Amino acid sequence: MENIVQNLQTVPLNHYILFSTLIFSIGVIGVLIRRNMIIMMMSIELMLNAVNLLLAAFSVHHGDSSGQVFVFFIMALAAAEVAVGLAIIIMVYRNTKSVDIDALNKLRW
């Protein structure tokens, strides 16, 4: 365990940034191109966690723990968001018998 932590600390910050960007981009692209609402929710979670990872990495890099406090807040927020989001999806499914995002095309003038 000690070993893992020390090894992690040797990973340069650039790698964290690149990795987070990659995950974030995957999340964004997932939201944009997928039409299944559940998968879109998962992509959003990906984005959130990419940010969490980045926050933790910077927190360690700067030796400031407030970044990690933020991560916990975001996790709590994400849990709440998922709860509401899934509830909405269930309601949509009950009404349209589909979880396709294009089922919600009434959101216009």
Add this chain to the structure above:
Amino acid sequence: MLAFIWLIPLLPLLGFIINGLGQRSFSKSFIGILASGAVFASFILSVAVFSDVWSARQAGEEAVFTQEIFEWFAVGDLQVSLTFLVDPLSSIMLLIITGIGFLIHLYAIGYMKHDAGFGKFFAYLNLFIFFMLLLVLGSNYLVLFIGWEGVGLCSYLLIGFWYTNPRYASAAKKAFVMNRIGDLGFLLALFFIFGTFGTLEYAGIFSAAKDFPMGDITLLTITLLLFIAATGKSAQIPLFTWLPDAMAGPTPVSALIHAATMVTAGIYLIARSNILFTLSPITLQLITIIGLATALLGAIIALTQTDIKKVLAYSTVSQLGYMFVGLGVGAFTGAFFHVITHAFFKALLFLGAGSVIHAMSDEQDMRKMGALKKSLPITFSTMLIGTIAIAGIPPFSGFFSKDEILAYAYAAHPIYWVLGFLAALCTAFYMFRLIFLTFYGSFRGTASQQEHLHESPASMTIPLIILAILAMVGGFLNVPEALGGGHALANFLAPIFADSAAIKAAPTIAHSTEYLLMGVSVVGALVMAGYAYFLFVKKADIPSEERSGMAKLSYHKFYIDELYDWLLVNPLKWSSQVFYTVVERLGIDGLVNGIGRGIGGAGRTVRLLQSGYITFYLFMMVLGVILLFVYGLVSI
């Protein structure tokens, strides 16, 4: 009695308020008595005030009394108080306004008996008397201006008294608009006066003005502007066309406002400011020319009119022209004397015409009258007296006042006298034409009108008789020296015109010349009267619709209304049409509506982006975030 000056204008104002509030509930007799009583009480007070002024003048004093009612406002250097000024000039005006005003109120009780707007009529008449008294009593130009505007308002209300007739209503509007043009001149003059003298009080202005050099440019501006004001109110060229149209009002109104009092306000204004005018010879010259032109034009138009009131209206325009000639040639007393005598005989003639119209069941066309001498003996004899007076046949009043003006005009330049004499000839002709067409010959109206013919009731004939007596003897107020008189009026008014007289002495005319001038004008008037008799009684030459040459020109009033329409009204209408269609509709409306339409159109286009597909919204959101990032990076 000088302590009660404030009551003189207050009583008619109270009459106006009471009658105005109760016009629907009071009985007609109560309204008539109240309105006439208020004016009569003012008249009694005016007589008392006048006698005080008279005795002070006899004692050799200047007889100028002021009474401050309250300070109106004080702004910086400008302090204006409501102060009443009684001096020889205003005390005579008081007598004319309240005296003739009372007689006309009395007359109107009979004349308006059957009118539904009886109470309203008397309320307006009382309001008019109030404003007219304010006009002459004010001790500064601002109070005069209030009265000036007030009488203009009353004139408008009373011309349009029968407002349901659109022709009458537009005559009222015309009078109002024409007067406004003059009022603008007055207002500008007030600004100039305050800028030059720092006060609006007569006393301060006139004593300061004395030291100005002859022909001073500021005084010239002020006097020209004041003269513009006078041309509006006193119906001179070019603003005279409203007065003949003003005959749309009830006849007592024509007699009171448009003959005896209001239209002489312009003469009062100039006589009051005589020192300013004496120092501006160019303005005086202009006044003389305008006055002569108006006198001639009015007299020539009156020659062919067939409406009895129109003849008298143009006669008034012409006589006012005479008064302006008097002012222009420096005969201030003469002009004011003519104001007095004209008030007598023209009020008489209008009231007489009203009596004729009343008897003829509202017929005003003289071609449909004739032979009324038998049925209307009192009206006939009083109108004949008025006619002799206005024609200038001695010893009636018009002779003395007109000849004084003509004598001064002769002294200024003989050509002035010739033109004035021509106008006097026309006057004699059209007045006798009126008499002969109306009272002589054969009756030309309908049978039902003939049945209805009756002499007017006593409340109408008594004022006629009193005015006839005044028209007969009024001339003896100021008998010239050449006829062995003492110039009583001139001596009485001397302090008012003293400064002017000191600068420009009255011309001395040899008595023989004066006799000659008088003789010529009397003979001329008699000849014209005889010619009218020959034409309208002997030949019974009733004017027909067919006219040619001069007569047509004169009958159509020299097409001056048409000229104004063509020159001013139509271009104005045309340009307002242009402004309406181009500037208003295209410019302003186009801009305002364009903004609205633009936003609406943009909304209609942009809302198409709201496709309803959430993926598209998400895509746009991400795009926006990326753009923000890019912007942030670039701007660093």
